[in-house]
Structure formats: C-alpha cells, structure tokens
Amino acid sequence: MIDKTIWENIAVWDHSETVLNHHLRDSAYSINSLRLDNSASLSITRRQLHNELLARLREFIITGKIKDGAKVPEKELCDYFGISRTPLREALKVMAFEGLVSLTHNRGATVRPITINDLREVFPIYAHLESLAGQLACDRLTKDEIGDLLNMHDQLAALCDEDKCSQFIILDELVHTRIEIAASNPVLSRMLQVVSGRVRRVRHLVRAPKERQRDALEEHGRIMTALKQRDNVSSASAIKAHVDSSFRFFEEKLEARAA
Numbered sequence: 001m002i003d004k005t006i007w008e009n010i011a012v013w014d015h016s017e018t019v020l021n022h023h024l025r026d027s028a029y030s031i032n033s034l035r036l037d038n039s040a041s042l043s044i045t046r047r048q049l050h051n052e053l054l055a056r057l058r059e060f061i062i063t064g065k066i067k068d069g070a071k072v073p074e075k076e077l078c079d080y081f082g083i084s085r086t087p088l089r090e091a092l093k094v095m096a097f098e099g100l101v102s103l104t105h106n107r108g109a110t111v112r113p114i115t116i117n118d119l120r121e122v123f124p125i126y127a128h129l130e131s132l133a134g135q136l137a138c139d140r141l142t143k144d145e146i147g148d149l150l151n152m153h154d155q156l157a158a159l160c161d162e163d164k165c166s167q168f169i170i171l172d173e174l175v176h177t178r179i180e181i182a183a184s185n186p187v188l189s190r191m192l193q194v195v196s197g198r199v200r201r202v203r204h205l206v207r208a209p210k211e212r213q214r215d216a217l218e219e220h221g222r223i224m225t226a227l228k229q230r231d232n233v234s235s236a237s238a239i240k241a242h243v244d245s246s247f248r249f250f251e252e253k254l255e256a257r258a259a
C-alpha cells in the first residue's frame with residue numbers, strides 16, 4: 001500500500017525543477033534580504049521562467065513524449081506552454097549541451113537518440129558525482145530526512161512487489177534527488193544536471209524488469225544502511241556500486257537491441 005502523501009509529492013515531482021527550486025529558494029531568501037529593486041526582481045522572474053520551461057521540456061524528452069530522431073515541434077510547444085520562440089530556443093540550446101537534442105542550422109532541433117557510447121561516456125561521471133552526493137549527504141542529513149528516506153525505501157519495496165515499473169523509476173529517482181539535495185552543493189547539482197538527462201532518458205527507454213528492480217532495491221538497502229550509520233565511505237561506495245550495476249544492465253540491453 002503506497003503512502004498517499006508521498007505519492008501526491010511524486011505525482012508532481014520533477015527532478016530538475018525540485019533541485020533548482022531548492023537552490024533558487026535559498027538564493028531568493030538572501031536576495032530578498034538585500035531589498036533589490038524592480039529590475040533585479042524581473043531578472044529573477046525570467047530566470048525562474050527559463051528554469052521551469054527547461055525542466056518541463058526536459059521531461060517531455062526524457063519520458064519519451066517526443067520520439068528519438070523526431071523533430072521538436074517548436075510551434076506546438078510554444079502554443080502549449082504559452083511562450084514565444086526565444087525562451088524555447090534558449091531551453092533547446094541547454095538541452096543540446098546536455099546531449100538530449102541536436103540543433104541543426106535551418107532545421108531546428110531533433111531528439112538525439114541515446115547510444116551505447118553515450119552511456120559509456122556519461123555513466124562513469126554520473127556514478128562519481130552521485131557517489132560524492134552520498135558522501136556529503138551522510139553528515140548533513142537530519143534525523144527526520146533519514147526517516148523520510150527509509151520510508152521511501154519501504155514504498156520502493158512495495159512498488160517492486162507490485163511490479164509498478166514507471167512508479168518505481170520515479171520513486172528511485174526521487175530518493176537520489178533527496179540525497180543530492182541533502183548534499184547541499186549547487187555546483188555538484190549543476191554538474192549532475194548536465195549528465196543525468198541521458199541517464200534518466202535511458203531509464204525510461206529501457207524499462208527495468210522485476211529482477212532488475214529487485215537488485216536495485218537490494219543496492220538501495222545498502223545505501224540506506226550506510227546513511228543511517230552516517231558512514232560516508234560506505235555510502236559513497238554503495239551508491240557507486242548501484243550506479244555501476246545500472247550501467248551494466250542498460251549497456252547489455254542496448255547491445256542486445258543493436259545486435
């Protein structure tokens with residue numbers, strides 16, 4: 001049985017938006033205390049619009065709403081989000097940097113298919129960054145936050161039992177995001193943002209069967225134990241082992257598809 005409160009949070013959850021809003025909220029507090037003038041407030045609003053649009057557009061691509069190789073329908077997206085071409089193109093440039101779309105002169109943007117080489121380039125970096133987040137979070141998580149993570153771990157076990165793959169993926173990502181937020185390092189979060197798009201995309205593209213969910217759950221169990229004991233060496237190594245294991249799973253699946 002899934003806890004309703006957690007589930008409501010998951011339904012509106014967005015990885016990048018959650019992390020960025022967390023850091024923006026922190027900067028807004030310090031900025032507000034300086035009593036900035038209207039022009040500064042306007043630039044904050046624009047930045048928030050950019051971040052929100054980017055986060056939503058990213059979710060479109062990551063969750064496969066626009067297929068691999070397809071042209072990004074710029075006019076439809078502008079109508080859908082109620083924006084002009086300029087902010088959309090700014091967001092597409094960031095996503096091109098993250099390897100999610102390709103920009104071609106005069107042809108606009110297309111969704112960039114994820115290749116085995118992408119995974120081989122991105123996963124080792126992602127593994128080290130996630131591992132660092134686990135190491136830093138160990139000392140910074142409050143008792144309540146550890147309690148929340150353990151509760152989420154129980155919910156993850158329930159989803160695995162019920163073989164609810166989509167929800168399992170989302171909650172698994174939310175656990176990692178909570179650890180990243182606890183690490184409380186905006187530079188680390190930005191670096192993770194650059195590499196995590198392709199990792200998240202492959203998760204949605206190659207959906208883990210129940211056996212892989214069970215393995216992931218066991219790996220998460222080791223991460224939870226390390227966090228509970230505030231053992232930052234074990235936490236870092238347990239997260240790295242979990243990401244490495246995910247990489248091997250996805251690599252094998254993509255190789256089989258390519259054969």
Ligand SMILES: [Zn+2]
Nearest residue numbers: 172176216242
């Ligand atoms: Zn995980």
